[in-house]
Amino acid sequence: MKNYTSLADIDNLETLIKEARSLKSNNTAPNLGNGKILGMLFFNPSLRTRLSTEKAARLLGMEVMVMNADKDGWALEFEDGAIMDSNKAEHIKEAAAVLSQYCDIIAVRAFPELKNKEKDESEQVLNSFKKYASVPVINLESATGHPLQALTDAITIQEFKNAKKKPKVVLSWAPHPKALPQSVPNSFVEIMQKLEVDLVITNPEGYDLNPEIRKDTRVEHDQEKAFEDADFVYVKNWSSYENYGQVLNVEKNWTVNKEKLKQSNNAKVMHCLPVRRNVVIADDILDSENSIVIQQANNRTFAAQAVLKRILECLK
Numbered sequence: 001m002k003n004y005t006s007l008a009d010i011d012n013l014e015t016l017i018k019e020a021r022s023l024k025s026n027n028t029a030p031n032l033g034n035g036k037i038l039g040m041l042f043f044n045p046s047l048r049t050r051l052s053t054e055k056a057a058r059l060l061g062m063e064v065m066v067m068n069a070d071k072d073g074w075a076l077e078f079e080d081g082a083i084m085d086s087n088k089a090e091h092i093k094e095a096a097a098v099l100s101q102y103c104d105i106i107a108v109r110a111f112p113e114l115k116n117k118e119k120d121e122s123e124q125v126l127n128s129f130k131k132y133a134s135v136p137v138i139n140l141e142s143a144t145g146h147p148l149q150a151l152t153d154a155i156t157i158q159e160f161k162n163a164k165k166k167p168k169v170v171l172s173w174a175p176h177p178k179a180l181p182q183s184v185p186n187s188f189v190e191i192m193q194k195l196e197v198d199l200v201i202t203n204p205e206g207y208d209l210n211p212e213i214r215k216d217t218r219v220e221h222d223q224e225k226a227f228e229d230a231d232f233v234y235v236k237n238w239s240s241y242e243n244y245g246q247v248l249n250v251e252k253n254w255t256v257n258k259e260k261l262k263q264s265n266n267a268k269v270m271h272c273l274p275v276r277r278n279v280v281i282a283d284d285i286l287d288s289e290n291s292i293v294i295q296q297a298n299n300r301t302f303a304a305q306a307v308l309k310r311i312l313e314c315l316k
């Protein structure tokens, strides 16, 4: 694997999931990354991505450097040909080239601004790193995708599913006071479409995801109907794609609670975290056996380890 900026970088998903699960039970490559440095740049906050990816790198013998690029670095200019006479002190051309001298792999988190759809869809930050760095680039959640989270989610569903049954997986929108990216649900839908699952998306009118990502995946605007017979309910808020980046007024209560799972197949409930309790998911689920959010977060390490391993194998 040369880069991991989107799910398209995975050539064989089944094998990669197997690799992650096997690394989880037995760390077979503790020295593969000896002498290699992972540099992680965060333009937005993080708990899981930052620490699980660092742990994964260390499990492979790598050294890790982390920078809160939004607070501690020079403000970066991404426009080609810019006359840099305002607040941007450094161009991505120099920044990425310099980082490539210090790091063997660069990982970047850069959320969308949620103001201009075309600009966010151009993935300017991530693609500029890819263009101007001379080392592999990993996406730690970008404007439109979160492929390390999606790989984690696929591993978790494989781990918890009933081996004899094709699982029904429901992605449910839930409320949130702030405008959040579509990155997590986009990548979740994309990876589920590659697996043997019966996928349904449920969200209020006005919150349909990008049709180019949804493709022919069923969208059910009645949440409780969508939950019928579900084996997994994956909860996530996202801002509107149609009214790009907006938080719309939704009358019905979409918070996911135990009552709503009554018609499900005793569904396991997932969320990428961080989760706002009693807004996105109620305590009666998060504090129950139905919730697998902690086990899911644990798998972030092994998803990252499998990806780093593939990239390191290509560097040799």
Ligand code: AN0
Binding pocket: 141, 180, 181, 182, 183, 184, 237, 272, 273, 274
């Ligand atoms: C971010 C999001 O929704 O994309 C990160 C999730 C992993 N969540 C928040 O900003 C709360």
Ligand code: CP
Binding pocket: 045, 046, 047, 048, 049, 050, 141, 149, 272, 273, 274
């Ligand atoms: N799920 C996830 O990416 O969490 P963080 O934002 O804490 O990294």
